[in-house]
Amino acid sequence: MTAFITRRILQTLAVIVVLSYVFYYLMSLMPGDPVDMMVASNPKITAEDVARLKSLYGLDQPTYKRYLNWVASMSQGDLGYSRTYRVPVQELMGPRLWNTFLLSFISLTLSIAIAVPLGVISALRPGSRTDYFMNLFSFAGISIPSFWLAIVLIILFAVKFPLLPAGGTQTIGGEPLGFWADLMDRSFYLVLPVLSLSIQQIGRFSRFTRSAMLEAMRNDFIRTARAKGLSRRVVIWQHGFRNALIPLITILALSFSGLFSGAILTETVFAYQGVGKLVYDSIIGNDYNVAMISLVISVSMVLLMNLVADILYGFADPRISYQ
Amino acid sequence: MNSNEVAMDELQIDTNSLSAKDRAELEKAQPMWKMVLTQFLDHKLAVVGAVIIHLFLLISIFAGQIRSITGLDPDAQNVANRYLSPMTTAQVGQDVRETEVERYINAFPESADKIQKALLEKGLVQVAEADAIYDLASRDVKEAISSLQSLNLPEATDLISTFKNFETFHLFGTDELGRDVFIRLVYGTRVSMGVGVLVAIASALIGLLIGSLAGFYGGLIDTVLMRVTDALLSLPTIPVLIVMAAIDLTKLPWLKAIVSTSNESIFKMVIILCLFSWMTVARLVRGSILSIREREFVLAARTLGAKDSTIIVRHMFPNVIAPMLVSITLGVGESILFEAALSFLGLGIMPPTPSWGNMLNNAQELIYQAPFLAILPGILILLTTISFNYLGDGLQDAIDPKAIRR
Numbered sequence: 001m002t003a004f005i006t007r008r009i010l011q012t013l014a015v016i017v018v019l020s021y022v023f024y025y026l027m028s029l030m031p032g033d034p035v036d037m038m039v040a041s042n043p044k045i046t047a048e049d050v051a052r053l054k055s056l057y058g059l060d061q062p063t064y065k066r067y068l069n070w071v072a073s074m075s076q077g078d079l080g081y082s083r084t085y086r087v088p089v090q091e092l093m094g095p096r097l098w099n100t101f102l103l104s105f106i107s108l109t110l111s112i113a114i115a116v117p118l119g120v121i122s123a124l125r126p127g128s129r130t131d132y133f134m135n136l137f138s139f140a141g142i143s144i145p146s147f148w149l150a151i152v153l154i155i156l157f158a159v160k161f162p163l164l165p166a167g168g169t170q171t172i173g174g175e176p177l178g179f180w181a182d183l184m185d186r187s188f189y190l191v192l193p194v195l196s197l198s199i200q201q202i203g204r205f206s207r208f209t210r211s212a213m214l215e216a217m218r219n220d221f222i223r224t225a226r227a228k229g230l231s232r233r234v235v236i237w238q239h240g241f242r243n244a245l246i247p248l249i250t251i252l253a254l255s256f257s258g259l260f261s262g263a264i265l266t267e268t269v270f271a272y273q274g275v276g277k278l279v280y281d282s283i284i285g286n287d288y289n290v291a292m293i294s295l296v297i298s299v300s301m302v303l304l305m306n307l308v309a310d311i312l313y314g315f316a317d318p319r320i321s322y323q
Numbered sequence: 324m325n326s327n328e329v330a331m332d333e334l335q336i337d338t339n340s341l342s343a344k345d346r347a348e349l350e351k352a353q354p355m356w357k358m359v360l361t362q363f364l365d366h367k368l369a370v371v372g373a374v375i376i377h378l379f380l381l382i383s384i385f386a387g388q389i390r391s392i393t394g395l396d397p398d399a400q401n402v403a404n405r406y407l408s409p410m411t412t413a414q415v416g417q418d419v420r421e422t423e424v425e426r427y428i429n430a431f432p433e434s435a436d437k438i439q440k441a442l443l444e445k446g447l448v449q450v451a452e453a454d455a456i457y458d459l460a461s462r463d464v465k466e467a468i469s470s471l472q473s474l475n476l477p478e479a480t481d482l483i484s485t486f487k488n489f490e491t492f493h494l495f496g497t498d499e500l501g502r503d504v505f506i507r508l509v510y511g512t513r514v515s516m517g518v519g520v521l522v523a524i525a526s527a528l529i530g531l532l533i534g535s536l537a538g539f540y541g542g543l544i545d546t547v548l549m550r551v552t553d554a555l556l557s558l559p560t561i562p563v564l565i566v567m568a569a570i571d572l573t574k575l576p577w578l579k580a581i582v583s584t585s586n587e588s589i590f591k592m593v594i595i596l597c598l599f600s601w602m603t604v605a606r607l608v609r610g611s612i613l614s615i616r617e618r619e620f621v622l623a624a625r626t627l628g629a630k631d632s633t634i635i636v637r638h639m640f641p642n643v644i645a646p647m648l649v650s651i652t653l654g655v656g657e658s659i660l661f662e663a664a665l666s667f668l669g670l671g672i673m674p675p676t677p678s679w680g681n682m683l684n685n686a687q688e689l690i691y692q693a694p695f696l697a698i699l700p701g702i703l704i705l706l707t708t709i710s711f712n713y714l715g716d717g718l719q720d721a722i723d724p725k726a727i728r729r
Contacts, residue, residue, distance in 0.1 A: 018554075019554070026567065026570055027566070030566075030570050139709055139716075142708075142712060143660075145660055145664065145708075147664060151690065152698070154690060155698075264561045265668075269687060279562050283566055283569050294562075295562055299557075302557050
């Protein structure tokens with residue numbers, strides 16, 4: 001087990017290093033670099049100034065050298081400086097990560113709490129009317145474009161019936177109101193983003209739960225458990241659901257990786273100041289340092305959660321062993 | 324979805340109550356495709372999905388014809404008629420009318436002359452002869468057409484049809500540049516469906532190649548290919564797609580030759596989406612090939628001296644076609660969603676080429692002036708992806724031999 005985990009951690013680290021280099025290379029392929037942008041905004045700049053600036057930022061060096069420099073400064077805890085926001089990346093990331101975590105955690109908990117029972121119910125009565133509508137709902141949830149869902153929610157709840165704010169993270173310019181009032185204010189802004197994220201996740205999770213549960217309830221031991229005269233609840237939850245957990249763990253673990261990478265589309269539409277919007281803004285605005293950190297964080301989270309899922313299998317299913 | 328046992332039980336109960344004729348029909352063997360078809364037709368929503376998809380395919384194939392029938396132009400801007408609501412009729416601006424009339428007069432000087440004289444004679448216009456048609460054109464379009472028709476001149480038919488084009492009917496209203504939303508949606512169907520189908524098929528082919536190589540040869544090839552597949556699968560899709568879409572493809576010298584500026588964005592979209600959607604097919608193909616690699620018919624083919632390529636193509640591919648078909652179908656829906664998302668962010672298909680995603684691009688700023696601009700393309704995306712998902716689901720049920728009810 002320990003050997004397996006160590007090997008997987010090493011593999012994961014290697015993948016992160018390779019991918020971060022690929023990202024770094026891709027970023028260098030984006031049109032224009034920061035100095036080009038300065039030149040565009042300042043007509044007085046001379047060719048010597050440009051050359052001097054480029055060598056100051058190290059932009060005249062080949063990509064792999066710049067990448068090595070970047071890794072070196074990263075390992076010393078220096079994440080760099082955001083060119084758009086004019087603050088060190090550490091300062092920028094902190095509140096953004098917290099905002100994104102808040103949004104994703106609430107919507108994830110909400111959707112698991114709704115989707116898992118829904119999926120189990122419809123798996124227990126396949127072909128029923130409940131199952132039919134559940135199916136329709138979950139297909140709609142998977143198929144709906146997330147940004148469009150967000151726009152429709154804004155049209156409905158902020159334009160037609162102005163109940164909720166159309167976007168933002170909290171009321172701007174207000175005085176600090178104390179902890180609870182502040183929390184109320186924030187949750188007001190969270191309702192629509194959470195709703196739009198949850199509708200999709202419920203669709204996805206309930207479908208997975210349904211098929212996993214359906215598969216589990218087909219096993220012979222379920223019939224045996226019923227024949228033994230066990231109560232319906234014990235059969236469903238202890239024998240059926242326990243076995244449906246394995247595929248569920250995968251999808252849930254993968255969703256947890258989204259806790260810090262954020263939902264780019266939803267955050268962008270709602271102008272929610274989270275990591276997702278930061279990733280988008282920094283890629284569009286050529287803010288290398290910020291974009292690199294955010295991308296590395298999201299990729300690492302996905303890989304880490306894959307690893308966690310693999311380890312959790314062992315607990316969910318004693319038949320799985322790691323050599 | 325009935326399990327195998329349940330289906331068998333039902334069959335036994337059923338046969339007892341059947342007449343001899345029905346029983347004979349039951350025992351007659353059906354060809355595979357018929358069974359699959361019957362099975363598929365049972366899934367009502369999948370059938371509805373298939374119908375909707377065919378409708379959209381027809382629309383995208385006949386987009387040019389729809390354009391010439393309705394006389395609408397997806398790129399024709401008309402700043403005077405911005406944000407018209409659906410089902411309204413609009414008249415084109417005076418400047419456009421003047422150029423059209425001038426063109427008509429230059430093309431048919433004799434008939435123009437006749438019409439001008441007739442107009443003056445009947446007292447329909449009170450200006451100099453040279454300005455008669457211009458004056459008529461500046462009036463309300465319906466009024467102008469009826470006055471022209473009252474002349475009863477055979478030469479006037481061309482001019483009447485020119486005048487008729489001055490009035491346009493907008494089924495779904497107009498957008499922020501006064502372009503007709505309906506014809507843009509029609510052309511958007513072509514772009515979005517085209518990208519979706521192309522990406523799904525191309526990535527299925529890539530996946531088929533990589534999956535079969537990895538599954539058939541195993542060993543080092545398998546390890547390397549599958550590590551790459553896993554690494555790509557674990558990437559967060561949207562951020563990576565944004566990075567890929569934001570890069571300048573012309574900075575890569577080997578691509579510069581194929582990419583031309585006019586279709587660059589569509590071409591780029593297809594390449595990027597292909598790069599990140601072949602992995603599921605590859606895993607699927609590898610899995611099925613692994614499971615049949617040691618089977619007797621493969622051994623038999625090898626004993627007969629078949630080449631590796633023959634074994635893979637002739638003996639293994641038929642076994643993976645069915646699950647691949649399902650995967651392609653689901654892939655189309657997914658690609659359409661990704662294309663829409665990227666175009667919505669302004670990184671996908673570049674305007675003025677319309678796609679469902681980029682029509683939503685500025686819709687968010689306009690939700691106060693024109694909420695319908697944001698609703699329509701989204702409904703089409705939703706309808707298409709949900710249809711493809713249901714179609715895939717139906718195909719899966721129909722093809723899966725375990726689920727076949729005879």
